[in-house]
């Protein structure tokens with residue numbers, strides 16, 4: 276009796292699984308990871324909502340919470356609203372700077388910039404184009420890669436072909452947390468609500484827990500995954516470098532609060548003092564003294580491949596951004612990337 280029940284259940288489960296997998300296999304064969312996996316990863320902007328993305332000519336950014344799109348011209352170093360219509364009131368969907376109020380991320384993909392909200396918009400200088408099917412929800416944990424989008428729905432992650440709207444994969448029991456999700460080598464990497472780091476193999480549909488506890492702020496730079504892990508004994512925030520090929524972990528630096536990487540230089544703020552340092556990325560901790568640039572400045576840090584300087588903001592002035600000149604190591608407080616608050620309603 277027990278055995279019969281077991282076999283009956285197993286048969287049902289197998290039918291369901293087979294039904295899913297045959298549909299998935301057909302669609303998944305369209306995904307080529309070759310081009311995606313050769314992308315050089317020179318920026319490490321794990322912050323969510325991901326408020327900046329550059330297409331090489333401009334850095335686009337969102338004036339959260341209004342959702343207006345601004346751009347910072349890399350040649351003139353001027354920030355303007357991304358609309359050049361002199362009579363536009365920037366308050367309707369026809370405006371190229373106007374997007375959904377709940378835009379949850381801005382991403383670079385194949386040298387184009389996309390706004391990820393419930394809908395996807397491709398944006399460029401004074402241009403905006405709506406693409407996709409528009410049902411991706413308001414979570415800020417979406418990942419876009421090679422014509423596909425991954426988005427959370429209920430307690431799962433759905434991978435969908437943007438153009439066709441076909442669901443090609445679904446990962447059950449994955450609830451993402453913020454600050455750290457990305458595509459890397461055929462897989463989606465997420466921090467879950469339990470602060471695990473998980474790898475979701477897109478073609479195999481398999482979930483692997485890479486790190487079980489206390490992970491925040493994950494990203495990828497060149498061939499390594501980086502994340503902060505809170506030591507459960509001491510409470511220290513360690514910056515970890517993870518090699519997927521060797522399945523090995525190295526502590527890069529102790530007591531890191533925020534970090535970013537630019538040109539093989541690690542920039543970071545300390546915990547709990549919020550001092551700002553930089554040092555060569557690949558040296559061991561303590562091998563060469565890190566240089567302290569600022570004391571007690573709680574800085575968020577963004578970097579871009581075509582732009583030598585960094586963008587920073589101060590936590591007490593959340594929506595004003597400044598340039599950190601990486602040659603002089605100074606912050607230009609006199610010329611903030613100004614967000615024109617008078618436009619917001």
Ligand SMILES: [Zn+2]
Nearest residue numbers: 358363365370
């Ligand atoms: Zn406008």
